[in-house]
Structures are given as structure tokens and as C-alpha cells.
Amino acid sequence: MTGEESTKIVNRLKSIEEHVRGVTKMVEDDAWCIDIINQISAVQAALQMVNLLMLDQHLHTCVTTTLRSDNMDERTEMIGQIMNVFEAKGKFN
Amino acid sequence: MTGEESTKIVNRLKSIEEHVRGVTKMVEDDAWCIDIINQISAVQAALQMVNLLMLDQHLHTCVTTTLRSDNMDERTEMIGQIMNVFEAKGKFN
Amino acid sequence: MTGEESTKIVNRLKSIEEHVRGVTKMVEDDAWCIDIINQISAVQAALQMVNLLMLDQHLHTCVTTTLRSDNMDERTEMIGQIMNVFEAKGKFN
Amino acid sequence: MTGEESTKIVNRLKSIEEHVRGVTKMVEDDAWCIDIINQISAVQAALQMVNLLMLDQHLHTCVTTTLRSDNMDERTEMIGQIMNVFEAKGKFN
Numbered sequence: 001m002t003g004e005e006s007t008k009i010v011n012r013l014k015s016i017e018e019h020v021r022g023v024t025k026m027v028e029d030d031a032w033c034i035d036i037i038n039q040i041s042a043v044q045a046a047l048q049m050v051n052l053l054m055l056d057q058h059l060h061t062c063v064t065t066t067l068r069s070d071n072m073d074e075r076t077e078m079i080g081q082i083m084n085v086f087e088a089k090g091k092f093n
Numbered sequence: 094m095t096g097e098e099s100t101k102i103v104n105r106l107k108s109i110e111e112h113v114r115g116v117t118k119m120v121e122d123d124a125w126c127i128d129i130i131n132q133i134s135a136v137q138a139a140l141q142m143v144n145l146l147m148l149d150q151h152l153h154t155c156v157t158t159t160l161r162s163d164n165m166d167e168r169t170e171m172i173g174q175i176m177n178v179f180e181a182k183g184k185f186n
Numbered sequence: 187m188t189g190e191e192s193t194k195i196v197n198r199l200k201s202i203e204e205h206v207r208g209v210t211k212m213v214e215d216d217a218w219c220i221d222i223i224n225q226i227s228a229v230q231a232a233l234q235m236v237n238l239l240m241l242d243q244h245l246h247t248c249v250t251t252t253l254r255s256d257n258m259d260e261r262t263e264m265i266g267q268i269m270n271v272f273e274a275k276g277k278f279n
Numbered sequence: 280m281t282g283e284e285s286t287k288i289v290n291r292l293k294s295i296e297e298h299v300r301g302v303t304k305m306v307e308d309d310a311w312c313i314d315i316i317n318q319i320s321a322v323q324a325a326l327q328m329v330n331l332l333m334l335d336q337h338l339h340t341c342v343t344t345t346l347r348s349d350n351m352d353e354r355t356e357m358i359g360q361i362m363n364v365f366e367a368k369g370k371f372n
Contacts, residue, residue, distance in 0.1 A: 187309070196306050203296055219336060219341060223364055224364075227367050229326060233319050233322055240312050274320045
């Protein structure tokens, strides 16, 4: 990643960290369950956006470079990693 | 929630906050994209577990109380809120 | 479910069945992968809508009746079933 | 796709179509809501597996060919399509 892109993602993650801290406070303050659940879903959505940005980066840089190389094993390995991300998506969310 | 349950959830959220901070550091250290994506997916899974715990609590307490009451409007409203949680699940993750 | 609601859901499922048949034909006709993937995602979304309709029904009828009963075991069992639906959601999609 | 891979996917889709027909019958027979919801989730999981097989194919064939070409526009377009699949995944399921 370029420095600029990296900074943008770091800033998003810092704001997500802040958001989680806010949710913790809601639980400590005994807020309404549904409000807490909704805030947690919002944090998950924000993380999902970071994942999409990371993946977009990855496809434009490492994946493109590897798939353009002549090393068939590395190409297969790279595709396997992308497939894992898709499968995990199904499992985790 | 009882104090004990609340403490358990607060502890999980604090550990999630720590986890997000770790991911931020990975981005700053220019770690491998796929590793970062996998860590973010792990955070999402941990948040999902908190959401399930919150929802379980909610069903055993507020939802049960409301559905046992004679106020039909509140019962309908409560069911609507649970449905929203299910729908949001589809949208966000 | 009333007969009317049941008919509505049956009709949706029949249209989903038709949709799956259309996707099969796309594969046989060697259509563009991304188009096939998008159609499968559309079928998943349509199934999700049926699940939401079923769940809404279920909350308004069986769940309400059970949570209003005095049988604590059945109430706990019912809440456990709803939680399973939420957890499966995370695992399957 | 080779004929063999295509046949495998067609067979999966035909079995999914059968499965949907089974769910329709469950609704007509007034089966237990939770059982219906679980069967629909199983159909969604089966569709997800087809999507993963399609995507894996796509990455090994079209995506690799395009990313290895010298047409920068087509490469960007191809990456955009893969990103859309990931984003849709978040929205639909």
C-alpha cells in the first residue's frame, strides 16, 4: 500500500476502536440490548468496509503481480488465498 | 443483565478493542494483506459472538416479559425489533 | 400460518425453483461466470426473504404462545431454537 | 469450464432445485417453522458452495488470463467485478 492508503485505513481502524469503546460504555451503562446489538452491527459493517478496501488493494497489487508471473505454484497458492477469504466470509458473518 | 453477565460482555469487548488495536499496528507495519483481512474477519466473528450473547439475554429477559404482557402494541413492536436484527444481519455481514 | 400466508410463501418458493432452473440453464449454456454468481446471489437473497417471512410468522404465533405459557422448559427450548437460527445465519451465508 | 466441471455444477443445481421443491412441500404440509427455516438455510449453504466452485473456476481461467494480458482497462474492470461479488456477499446473505 502507498503511505496515503495505509493512513486512510489506519484512521478507519482507529475510529472503529473508538466505536467499540463506545459500545463497551453502553454495556456498562446498561443500555437497551437492541441499541447495543445495532451498534455492534455497525462496527461489523465498518470492519467489512476495511476488508473490502484491503482486498481491493491486494487485487491491484500482489494478486496482479503474482498472476502475471510465470510461477504456476505461486499463482495457484494466491488463488487459494483469495478463495479462503471468500469462504471465511461465509463462516464468520 | 446481571452484573456478572455484563462484566463478561464488557471483558469480551475490551479484548476486541485490543484486537482492533493489533490490526491497526499490522497495517502500520505493512503486514501481508491476507493476514490483515483474516484478523479483521476474526474480530467480526468475536463481535458476532457478543451479539449472540446480547440477543440471548434479551430474549430471556425483555422479550419474554413483553410477550407475556397484555399490551398487544408493545408485543408487536418487540417482534418488529427482533426482525430488524435479523434483517440487519443480512445487510451488514 | 393462515392459508393465505402459506400460499404467498409457496408462490415465492415456486418462483425460486424456477430461478434455480434458469441458473442451471445458464451453466449448461456456458454463460459468463460472474453473471451466474450474481444470479445465485439473487436466489440466496430471495430465500433470505422467505426465511424472514417464516420467522416473522413464527414469532407472532408459536413463539408468542410459548413464551406466554407457564411451561418454563418449553420457553427455554423455544428461545434456544431462535438462537440457533441466528447462529446458523452466521455460519451458512 | 470443462464439460466435466460444468456437469458437476449442473448436478448440484438440480439437486438444489429438488431441495427447494421439498421445502415447498413442507410449507404446503404445514411443517414446523423452524424446520422450514433450517432447510432454507441448508439450501442457501448449498448455493454458497456452488458460488465458491464458480468463483474458483473463474479465478483460474478468465481472471488469470485477463490479469496476464496487457490491457490495463480490462484488468481494472475484472478486479472491479470480483470486488462486486465480495460486496454483494455482504449485502445478500
